[in-house]
Amino acid sequence: MTEKNAPDGTKPRSRGPSRTSREDWIQIALDTLISDGVDSVKVLTLAEKLECARSSFYWFFKNRTDLLNALLDHWQSTNTKAVLDSTKRPAETINFALVQVYGIWVADGSFDTQLDFAIRDWARRSGSVRRALDLSDAARVDALSDMFERFGYLRSEAETRARITYFTQIGYDALDQRESMETRAARGRDYVYCITGVAPTEEELTALRNVVWRDVDT
Template sequence: MARRAAPVLHRDNPDKEPLSGHVKVTPEDWLNVARDLLVSDGVAGVKVLAIGERLGVSRSSFYWYFKSRKHLLEALLDDWEARNTAPVLTHCELPADNITWAVCNFFRCFVDPALFDASLDFAVREWSRRDGKVRNRIDAADALRLKAVTAMFERHGYTPYEADARARILYFMQCGYHALEVREPMQARTARLEGYLLGFTGVEPDPEAVAAARAFAEGKMDR
């Protein structure tokens, strides 16, 4: 009987070598597959056996890195915050000549999957419907994101009241965009950019900022 070839296991990071033979998988590999399963099958689909089968390794190797499935789920939530909340906070704090540039910096997160994983965010929100502790993590993340957007408006001269209102309009609109699974060509979306910016900020958009944001968004579409 012919011996089966050892599976080749590919990480999400293309800069890393594939795993093969008896090379151990890493915590990153377990987490990457767990994230994929969370997005595709929900939290109920995140099972140690299923991940091990996907990686082509025994279930026992899981316990080199994680104490339990609960520990893995906690790591998934930490990973979600690092992927989706941290970039929003960073982009809200970027230097900007005016509010148009500032809002365009915020938008960059949501047109670049490397800065914000919309499918992952949706999956965690679905998970939170059945788990109060996850709901608390979602609420805390939303509060942090809103605080950062509000501060962004305040830095550009808006009163605290108006900054809070505009931050909620901007952030909740963006969340709703993903929740409704709006499907439209990026060019159709960027064609409305001036109107969106006027509505969100109440001032005429800076043409240079609009051009830069449009080029960034359409560049991501071409990849």
């Protein structure tokens, strides 16, 4: 098979033993968005990081806007989806359900906190990203509200507890408390009780330790 030239007539340089892929461009763009902000997500900058020809970018994206849209899609399909999916997992009690939500933030890596903050910073500079963020936040809170309602809370109370759950976690991460896991684990019983209004059983606390603080001896 004959290798096609890039739009400018040149062949893309290889990066190491193989050529770059669309996923390579997205990953380096995500890394740059997180570390340096959206203004640094530029084709030339990314090409230099990938050690490839800038023209190879256009095999995968129409332009920079196309790439930025792909970053937003990635964020929605990872972070937002992780929250929504966690609220729908089977659970015997509201406390077990809450433990599963905490798991995606703290333990299993499906929610990228730094990416979420990068998107929030980007939203301060872009109206369209701000709208996407607002819709995402609303969807996350709605999903948490549905979770509480499923366990018998009135809708108004479910919505309030959902907002407390969500905004407490986002705020905790934003403030970068640098609280030790031992300290946070010691407060686990009270965290759960204050959010759900139901005193956790020893079985539920064990689940919390296993999912969120599994490496902490409490």
